Amino acid sequence: MAIHIAHDATDKYPLVVRLLHWARAILIFGQLWMGWTMVRLSDDLPAKFDWYYPTHKQFGILTLLLVLVQLAIRSRTTLPPPPAGLAHWEKKCAKAAHYLLYALAIVVPLMGYSMSSTFTQSDGVPFFFMRLPEVLPKNDNWFKVFQWLHKTLAYTLLALVVFHILGALKHRFLDKDRDNDVLRRML
Numbered sequence: 001m002a003i004h005i006a007h008d009a010t011d012k013y014p015l016v017v018r019l020l021h022w023a024r025a026i027l028i029f030g031q032l033w034m035g036w037t038m039v040r041l042s043d044d045l046p047a048k049f050d051w052y053y054p055t056h057k058q059f060g061i062l063t064l065l066l067v068l069v070q071l072a073i074r075s076r077t078t079l080p081p082p083p084a085g086l087a088h089w090e091k092k093c094a095k096a097a098h099y100l101l102y103a104l105a106i107v108v109p110l111m112g113y114s115m116s117s118t119f120t121q122s123d124g125v126p127f128f129f130m131r132l133p134e135v136l137p138k139n140d141n142w143f144k145v146f147q148w149l150h151k152t153l154a155y156t157l158l159a160l161v162v163f164h165i166l167g168a169l170k171h172r173f174l175d176k177d178r179d180n181d182v183l184r185r186m187l
Helices: 015-038 046-075 088-118 140-173
Strands: 125-127 130-132
Touching (some): 015 140, 046 088, 088 125
């Protein structure tokens, strides 16, 4: 059953969808920055393992949960259609990019969780005031696979986010048809 929400004249997304979008964006940017920063720190720096890694893991799980909530809400919410002025290829590209963004926002944290779960020196996956169960057996060979996947898919996610932002900016500043401004619908 879809939740029908009246939209204003600008055809904005419902407030809850917009808030979840920006919360997810902040979390993903924070996670990408933290992951990129922590792997470049010296292993001699206590904060690397005492703060960066546990914080990155916790917010990775939080990001995963937020994305799942966002998908559940989107599945029950009537969303505005793409602007009519967009070219067919732009609509197809946007749809594919959104599917990939959601898929990667789920798979990247799962690969991180798998990485932490299989690493023989890992003391678990913290999630704020609890420890999550490690569901995979300790195996450093699998850890290397999950580490490569986590890193590669995180960079893929970053590239896709940049593509998403550039697309929104293109529609806002370069399109002649002002109705193509998709950014205003998410603000």
